[in-house]
Amino acid sequence: MNILVVLHSWLRWILLILLLVSIVKSLSGFSGKKALSAGDKKIWLFTMITAHTTLLIGLILLFFGRSGIVHGAPAGVSVMKDSFYRFYWVEHPVMMIIAIALITVGRGQAKKSIPDVTKYKKAFWFFLLALLVILAAIPWPGRAEIGRALVPGM
Template identity: 35%
Template structure:
């Protein structure tokens, strides 16, 4: 089960990144061109937040079944001094939850704004902040600190 959820989590991260980039692009272009906030824009806002929530669910499942996190939780005094274990036991998890909260708040606030420019602006700023948090906390394959492959096989 662990390897399947890990592979799904690895795959869905690309959907999260793609949907965020697309939503941010639509938000900034709609904001700058002063176009109306269409049903498509609203669907993009909604589905971007939904995909992020699906990723959060995979991440939470992983948190509770991961041998790395299990070691972190049961050997905290030793594990907190080991970069890779601390990253997955604490740093990655906390930052990703914060990113999903930021995206969720942005989605909810954009939905409730009264004017189209306010909707685009809110979506652009909050989703961009969420994306920056995510980008800083993903264990990229090129990272010298913590690296994981771009895709995990099933």
């Protein structure tokens, strides 16, 4: 199960890089009024696949992980009153699922029958919003009780 935590944590960096590239590409697409390129479509797709893989591993950790729901919270702990369990069982999953839905909708613009500039523009806003939500929901080191390493094992 530890390997899944490491994988989940590493995927965060891959996703953040792909999302940043998608944002820059969308911005340059709509500001330069470009036609949607096959390369940009591919990057959007890889961003979405990485997000969905992170989601899948996150779901496994949420239910079967070392602090997962199947293990249960320690006796006497009220999940919503405990900042650790509230974060890992509620805030982190809910915010990340919203972000992944935004990425999915952003990537979906590529398939719509709308002008390419509009595709770029809409995708840009969906990706940017997703990035902000993800940045807010990552357990960065230094966050009291919930903080985790930037690179697991270090």
